[in-house]
Amino acid sequence: MTSLCSPPVESSVPPPRTSAPRPLIPPPLLPDPLDLSFPLAPCSLQTPIPPPPPLPPPPATVAAPPLVYGLEKHQLLKEALEKASPNPKGREDVKRLLKLHKDRFRSDLQWILSCADLPSLIQEGPQCGLVALWMAGALLSPPSGVPLETLVQVAMDRGYTAQGEMFSVADMGRLAQETLGCQAELLRNGLGGPNRDLVLQHLLTGHPLLIPYDEDFNHEPCKRRGHKAHWAVSAGVLLGVQVVPSLGYAEDPELPGLFHPMPSMPCQPPPLPKENTSGTIFLLCKQGKSWHYQLWDYDQVQESNLQLTDFSPSRAADGREYVVPSGGVRAGLCGQALLLRPQESSH
Incomplete structure (x- = not known):
């Protein structure tokens, strides 16, 4: 019986041998023993494809500006001061603020805006006065500035x-003179009366004003009898006038009716609005809880400044130490403000 795999046998007699040479055929190569046990598909003989690289990490969110600027946070303070620009546009x-609140301005008046650039710095804790002084320092001290930690340390x-x-405007004035090398004039009896024109002329020359007031939920002035006592720095004023002086002013190309003093030309002083004429004077202010300017009605600031009389009960009960002058908040803050000028400046 023949196997199914055997070739058919035609004869049992072997064929005669010839002398013709046979070609030498090398025996077939045997597969590797491993290949017999684990036969691989033809494609698997190619170079293995490396696994894909891991996905990149999600983009990091922009970190919020540091909010703590105290002596115990030197590195945070240093980084914050480096990021704070002395010219924040x-x-x-x-x-932007004027466009947002354009309905607050009388259409029968023309408006003169004089505003110096202030840096921004966000406070945490009860450092609003020293942050305001630091901001004002950009207009008073050398370009290198005075670090906030220096102001805090000297004050302590x-x-x-x-x-x-x-809690003392007088102490703030002494601190400003010592650390910033500037002139400091203490105003008493509020922002009205003879002090009103003095404040406005001061701001029109580009010098800063430090003002204690009561802070509302939106940072604007309110009346809480000193329970929300806060500090702001003003470096600008918006005046509503009947006629803009012809010398030294240019109309804004985007906001008709708004005029800016031209820094390269001498400016004729504008006529100041009469006292008790509401809605004609606005202060441009910054304080330590916002990066942006705020626009405050002058009368609103004056009223808030005049009613700072009591120390906050919540602060009195929080177990922390505060330095309050003899006579309390009324003696230290009520009806007072601070005019700051460079040392070489005249009134």
Whole structure:
């Protein structure tokens, strides 16, 4: 019987041998023993494809500006001061504000805007006065500026503060003179009366004003009898006038009726609105809880400044130490403000 795999046998007699040479055929190569046990598909003989690279991490969110600027946070303070620009495009920020609140301005008046650029710095804790002074320092001190930590340290060394709070305008003036090398004029009896024109002329020359007031939920002035006492720095004023002086002013190309003093030309002083004429004077202010300018009615600021009489009950009960002058908040803040000028400046 023949196997199914055997070739058919035609004869049992082997064929005669010939002398013709046979070609030498090498025997077939035997597969590797491993191949017999684990036969591979033809495609698997190619170079293995490396696995795909891991997905990149999700983009990091932009970190919020540091909010703590105290002596115990030197590195955070250093980074924050490096990021705070001394020229934060103040005019653009103010124009954004004017467009947003254009319904507040009388259409029968023309408006003169004088505003110096201030940097921004966000506070945490009761350091609003020292943050306001630091911002004002951009207009008073050398270009290198005075670090906030220096203001805090000197204030603590002189006994003006325990943790950054400032409840005395007089102490703030002494601190400004010592650290910024500037002139400091203490105003009493409020922002009205003879002080009103003095404040407006001061702001029109581009010098800063430090103002204590009560802070509302939106940072604007309110009346809480000093329970929400806060500090702001003003470096600009918006005046509503019947006629803009012809010398030294240019109309804004985007906001008709708004005029800016031209820095390259001498400006004729504008006529100041009469007292008790509401809605004609607005202060451009910054304070330590916002990066942006705010627009405050002058009368609103004046009224808030005049009613700072009591220390906050919540602060009195929080177990922390505060430096309050003899006579309390009424003696230290009520009806007072601080005019700051460079040392070489005249009134």
